[in-house]
Amino acid sequence: MTETPNPHIIDADTLTGEMRPIRRTVISLGSNLGDRFANLQGAVDALADTPDVWITGVSAVYETAPVASPDGSEDFLNAVVLFDTTLSAARLVDRVQAIEDAYGRERDGIVNAPRTLDVDLIVVGDRRSKEDWLQLPHPRAAERAFVLQPWFDLEPDAEIPDFGKVADLLAAVGDQGVRRRDDLVLSTPS
Numbered sequence: 001m002t003e004t005p006n007p008h009i010i011d012a013d014t015l016t017g018e019m020r021p022i023r024r025t026v027i028s029l030g031s032n033l034g035d036r037f038a039n040l041q042g043a044v045d046a047l048a049d050t051p052d053v054w055i056t057g058v059s060a061v062y063e064t065a066p067v068a069s070p071d072g073s074e075d076f077l078n079a080v081v082l083f084d085t086t087l088s089a090a091r092l093v094d095r096v097q098a099i100e101d102a103y104g105r106e107r108d109g110i111v112n113a114p115r116t117l118d119v120d121l122i123v124v125g126d127r128r129s130k131e132d133w134l135q136l137p138h139p140r141a142a143e144r145a146f147v148l149q150p151w152f153d154l155e156p157d158a159e160i161p162d163f164g165k166v167a168d169l170l171a172a173v174g175d176q177g178v179r180r181r182d183d184l185v186l187s188t189p190s
């Protein structure tokens with residue numbers, strides 16, 4: 001059997017024993033602790049350095065009020081990255097957590113605590129999962145302007161499987177006060 005990152009997790013893809021499909025993937029980046037912009041840029045660079053990941057789009061950066069975070073939390077910088085990948089969803093979870101760890105992410109158990117870097121998988125092709133360790137599409141993305149707005153800028157026709165068109169979801173939730181920071185532009189490594 002093909003090795004998986006965690007021997008207790010058998011990804012559905014792993015069992016096929018076939019060539020993996022290329023999946024269009026959308027991730028959300030967020031930071032509200034430390035050098036927020038440097039943390040987002042570091043995440044983009046780390047993704048670009050990941051074998052079998054090909055970045056196709058990096059959004060504008062948005063300044064966003066913390067949603068459902070502890071009192072006193074600072075504003076976030078948020079952005080969205082699109083990439084194609086042949087990595088399994090299990091490997092992607094491991095990879096994004098390793099990137100968070102590399103940027104000093106602490107896991108203290110407090111829900112939505114301030115964090116140097118948060119990397120969420122929003123959509124991985126048409127992969128669906130309702131496991132605790134992997135929920136796809138991300139169950140809260142459809143209600144978060146800090147995900148929908150930067151994604152809409154990149155892909156006005158995008159859809160979240162089972163939830164609907166990003167444009168319609170954004171119209172429903174409103175912009176929630178997210179503010180585009182045109183002074184902060186993430187670079188895409190070539």
Ligand SMILES: Nc1ncnc2c1ncn2[C@@H]1O[C@H](COP(=O)(O)OP(=O)(O)OP(=O)(O)O)[C@@H](O)[C@H]1O
Nearest residue numbers: 093112118119120121122132133134135136138140
């Ligand atoms: N779509 C997903 N993307 C990233 N992690 C996920 C996903 N679905 C489930 N997880 C699991 O969630 C855990 C990480 O949760 P984390 O504390 O980063 O959540 P959060 O980003 O604070 O909250 P939210 O999920 O509301 O954005 C990991 O254990 C990971 O396995």
Ligand SMILES: Nc1nc2c(c(=O)[nH]1)N=C(CO)CN2
Nearest residue numbers: 030064065066067076112146
């Ligand atoms: N504005 C904003 N609020 C949040 C964010 C985030 O990235 N941006 N992430 C959260 C948990 O992932 C909870 N709340």
